[in-house]
Amino acid sequence: MRFCLRFRVLVVLLVSSALAAAQTTPSPQITKETREQIIHAFAYDLVYIRTNFPMGKVGLKLKNGTLTPNGAELRQLMALWGPAAKPGDQARITDIVFKQDHIRFEINGGPIKKRKWYQHIEVSGASGIPVTPSDPDANARGSFVDLYFDKYVPDLTGPELKQALRPVFDFDSKTPLNAYLETVPPKVKDAIEKHQVLVGMNREMVIYSKGRPPKKIRERPEEVEYEDWIYGTPPEDVDFVRFVGDEVVRVETMKIDGQKIVRTEKEVDLAGPALAAKQPEHPATAPTLRRPGEEMPDADPQNPSRVPPVAPPTPPGKDPGPNLVG
Numbered sequence: 503m504r505f506c507l508r509f510r511v512l513v514v515l516l517v518s519s520a521l522a523a524a525q526t527t528p529s530p531q532i533t534k535e536t537r538e539q540i541i542h543a544f545a546y547d548l549v550y551i552r553t554n555f556p557m558g559k560v561g562l563k564l565k566n567g568t569l570t571p572n573g574a575e576l577r578q579l580m581a582l583w584g585p586a587a588k589p590g591d592q593a594r595i596t597d598i599v600f601k602q603d604h605i606r607f608e609i610n611g612g613p614i615k616k617r618k619w620y621q622h623i624e625v626s627g628a629s630g631i632p633v634t635p636s637d638p639d640a641n642a643r644g645s646f647v648d649l650y651f652d653k654y655v656p657d658l659t660g661p662e663l664k665q666a667l668r669p670v671f672d673f674d675s676k677t678p679l680n681a682y683l684e685t686v687p688p689k690v691k692d693a694i695e696k697h698q699v700l701v702g703m704n705r706e707m708v709i710y711s712k713g714r715p716p717k718k719i720r721e722r723p724e725e726v727e728y729e730d731w732i733y734g735t736p737p738e739d740v741d742f743v744r745f746v747g748d749e750v751v752r753v754e755t756m757k758i759d760g761q762k763i764v765r766t767e768k769e770v771d772l773a774g775p776a777l778a779a780k781q782p783e784h785p786a787t788a789p790t791l792r793r794p795g796e797e798m799p800d801a802d803p804q805n806p807s808r809v810p811p812v813a814p815p816t817p818p819g820k821d822p823g824p825n826l827v828g
Contacts, residue, residue, distance in 0.1 A: 529656035536657050537600055543660055544607075547595050550672040550681030551587040551609075555645040558583040559613045562670065565650035569669050573773075586610060586645035588706070590682030595671075596644065603651055607667070610644035682710055689770055699743050702770040703750045708743060715743075 553569060555562065556579035563570045571579060587593045587609060597608040647670050658666075664673050675681035683691045686707065693700050694711040703711075708731065715731035722728075726746055734740040737758055744752035749772075755763045 529658075532600070532655045532657045540605075540660070540663065541598050544595055544663070545598055547673075548592055549595060549609075550675045550678065551589055551591045551593050551670070552668070552672050552681070552685050553589060553670050554580050554585060555587040555593075555609065555647075555670075556580045556583045557586040557613065557643055557645060561613065561645055562647040563650060564647055564667070564669060567669060586613075586643055589685040590678045590706075590710070592678060592681075600655060601648075603654055604648045605655060606646055606648050607671075608644060608646040612644045612646055679710060687770065687772075693770075699741065699750060699753050700769040701750050701753055701765050702768040702772060704748045704772065705745065708750065712741070712743075 553562070554576055556576070558579065560571070560579060560583075593609040595607055595609055596611050597606075599606040599608075647667075649666060664671075667673075672681045672684060675684065679694075683694060686694070690700065690703065690707055693703075694707065697711055699708055699711055712731075712733050715733060716735075717732040719730040719732065720727065721730075728751070729745045731743040731745070732740065733743070739758060740756045742752075742754040742756075743750055744754070751766065753765045757763070
């Protein structure tokens, strides 16, 4: 009896040790064969984009499912450099580069236009001036994402790599709409599928929901400029979707029976400001030609106009200074 008990305990200890060893054994590094298989399977593959890719040499960094930059920093890069790709867009993986601890996936040619071998040749023109190829950075409108790992790139399969790239690439969607719907909140997804507009949506969401508007009206009655997108024509329902900046702030629906429905309370929050802070029309310290201590021309009650009075001519040989009355 004691022998059986000891045998069971020994078996449990051996199994536990084997499991612990399997969990602590690090994954092997990626092999040359796996690299070739990844390049063969993913290079020049078409994918749908799940996040914003800014143009420029910054790119995106993906590690353990966390994407950087994100939030306000990513929106600032998009506004500064422009979009290389947006959610729902179709892009092509044009280059795959393996580093020690990450893999770089370039889309749409990457941020730097590659030069062919013949573009390195210089030819002297008739005037003796060397004619060089065009700027290698010209028309470079792509971007990239760096997929980082701990210490080194492990030996991973195709499905594992697709899962790791899920925050940025969609390999399974068949249409841009399906790819885009995977990137928005559930409430927005449901509204787009029903072709509805919610207060708080952005322009891209409205286009996916209702299409491009047949008619637009832009007005600025006060300090805030807004734009109305009009969908439908009588005798059917007519929707007036008002934007301030990139956000829907008002939805007005005119029914066939004459009923008017207006919604202004935010129905979805995308965690983004609707308007940037208003900038002053003129800098606080605008450049001036006035000498220290001089007043503005309109400060003189005898000269209410803004045209500065002109001083009489100065005799030759003397420094006239500014030709203004002090």
